[in-house]
Amino acid sequence: MTMTTVPSGDGHLALLPAGATLRITDLEGNQAADTLLYDAADLDNRYSAVDTVREQAAAYLTTGSALLSTDLDVLATITADTVGRHDTLGGACSQESNVIRYGLHTRHQHACRETFLRWGAPVGIGARQLTHNINFFMNVPLTEDGGLTFADGLSGPGQYVELTAAREVYVLISNCPQLNNPCNGWNPTPIGVTVS
Amino acid sequence: MTTTKVEHEVPGGAAWSLRVRPGREVRFSALGPGANCSLLLLTPDGDRLNVPDTLKAQMSARITPPMVLMSDRGVGLASVTGSSLDWHDAVCGHSTDRHVTERSSYQEHRNDRRISARAGLLSELRKRGFDRADLHATVNLFSKAAIDDAGRLSHVPKHCAADDWVALRTEVELVLVMSTAPHPLDPSWKPAGVRVAVTDAPPDEASRLFRPESGRALDAAAQALA
Ligand SMILES: [Zn+2]
Numbered sequence: 001m002t003m004t005t006v007p008s009g010d011g012h013l014a015l016l017p018a019g020a021t022l023r024i025t026d027l028e029g030n031q032a033a034d035t036l037l038y039d040a041a042d043l044d045n046r047y048s049a050v051d052t053v054r055e056q057a058a059a060y061l062t063t064g065s066a067l068l069s070t071d072l073d074v075l076a077t078i079t080a081d082t083v084g085r086h087d088t089l090g091g092a093c094s095q096e097s098n099v100i101r102y103g104l105h106t107r108h109q110h111a112c113r114e115t116f117l118r119w120g121a122p123v124g125i126g127a128r129q130l131t132h133n134i135n136f137f138m139n140v141p142l143t144e145d146g147g148l149t150f151a152d153g154l155s156g157p158g159q160y161v162e163l164t165a166a167r168e169v170y171v172l173i174s175n176c177p178q179l180n181n182p183c184n185g186w187n188p189t190p191i192g193v194t195v196s
Numbered sequence: 197m198t199t200t201k202v203e204h205e206v207p208g209g210a211a212w213s214l215r216v217r218p219g220r221e222v223r224f225s226a227l228g229p230g231a232n233c234s235l236l237l238l239t240p241d242g243d244r245l246n247v248p249d250t251l252k253a254q255m256s257a258r259i260t261p262p263m264v265l266m267s268d269r270g271v272g273l274a275s276v277t278g279s280s281l282d283w284h285d286a287v288c289g290h291s292t293d294r295h296v297t298e299r300s301s302y303q304e305h306r307n308d309r310r311i312s313a314r315a316g317l318l319s320e321l322r323k324r325g326f327d328r329a330d331l332h333a334t335v336n337l338f339s340k341a342a343i344d345d346a347g348r349l350s351h352v353p354k355h356c357a358a359d360d361w362v363a364l365r366t367e368v369e370l371v372l373v374m375s376t377a378p379h380p381l382d383p384s385w386k387p388a389g390v391r392v393a394v395t396d397a398p399p400d401e402a403s404r405l406f407r408p409e410s411g412r413a414l415d416a417a418a419q420a421l422a
Contacts, residue, residue: 044328049248050289054380059287059347070331072294085347089257089287091248096270100253100412127268128329132248142343146258146283148251 008188009177011119016165025192029157030185032176033136034092040168049088049132060085080162087140115174202394208387211316213373221397225361228388233337234290234313236373247333253409259284262402264410272413275403279362285336291380313375339379351381365397367417
């Protein structure tokens with residue numbers, strides 16, 4: 001079992017057979033790993049953040065969370081997590097949403113959506129197939145009064161999360177290149193991907 | 197003088213869609229207590245309401261005036277110009293066939309049969325050339341799911357009363373796809389109808405001035421078609 005190092009701003013696509021486990025390691029700490037899952041036999045039966053959140057009545061993901069699809073099938077389960085909680089309601093960065101959030105000068109900075117499109121294309125995952133993702137190692141607390149904030153990451157060097165596939169799935173990862181907020185500690189760093 | 201372009205009462209538990217020009221007000225009114233309207237926004241060329249981008253850009257876990265509803269492509273699709281309610285859920289998705297626990301069929305129940313939001317939304321999407329690939333997170337107008345410190349979600353009953361309302365201003369041409377099936381965390385099946393009325397929108401500065409992010413999303417809407 002060898003670890004693939006994915007530099008920041010790069011991506012990874014893994015075809016995971018049922019029962020296989022994929023570990024994402026935050027090698028240097030405080031690095032967001034934006035992740036999507038797809039039923040390999042039916043790309044439209046893809047990870048659904050809102051269905052996952054609602055069916056478990058839980059806004060954050062951790063060990064035991066079932067990652068559900070739009071058809072409410074379990075695509076994978078989080079089987080290990082040294083961090084404690086991960087975001088799935090904050091979405092991925094894109095060049096266009098960077099303009100909204102930070103201004104026009106960020107339009108040509110690299111963003112997760114570019115990485116998703118590049119790494120998804122060979123298996124037919126295009127813009128229409130992109131959906132609301134998981135942000136592993138990211139901390140986005142929701143508050144009782146309806147607020148949402150980006151807090152300091154709970155992760156650190158060597159922390160990891162593991163997904164075990166419940167059916168054959170594609171796991172599409174963007175190692176987030178965001179420079180404009182603390183989600184990567186202002187300094188995007190590599191992650192490790194290991195399949196066993 | 198504002199003339200009504202379209203007015204339609206969507207019965208409880210039904211689905212509907214309509215195409216709306218930019219610069220219109222679309223006003224949704226609850227025809228009874230406990231209404232829910234699971235709403236998708238799309239553009240004719242396939243841009244879609246993106247709830248996570250909308251929430252994070254405006255630091256909110258709910259939809260409330262004067263937020264701007266933002267798209268996959270970074271465009272402000274519509275502004276929430278007013279509402280009698282301060283919270284519209286957007287993190288719980290919409291009901292699926294699995295949430296419609298009581299079996300019903302057309303053969304037995306005719307048009308009183310129970311249809312999930314998913315089934316209704318898909319039917320309306322498909323009529324207009326969209327499909328499962330376009331199922332994004334919905335805004336659930338008139339519904340609230342409370343969030344506690346641990347991130348646990350629970351449906352708030354009686355959040356919506358008869359005559360509660362919410363108004364959107366369309367910023368670009370939109371396809372609105374909606375279902376009035378109950379919220380997926382609502383254990384009862386007592387769907388109320390929703391009236392949808394489209395008129396000319398009055399000028400709106402509140403959304404533009406709400407946050408710099410909201411203003412920039414509206415700038416992108418103005419430049420979406422050069
Ligand atoms: Zn990113």
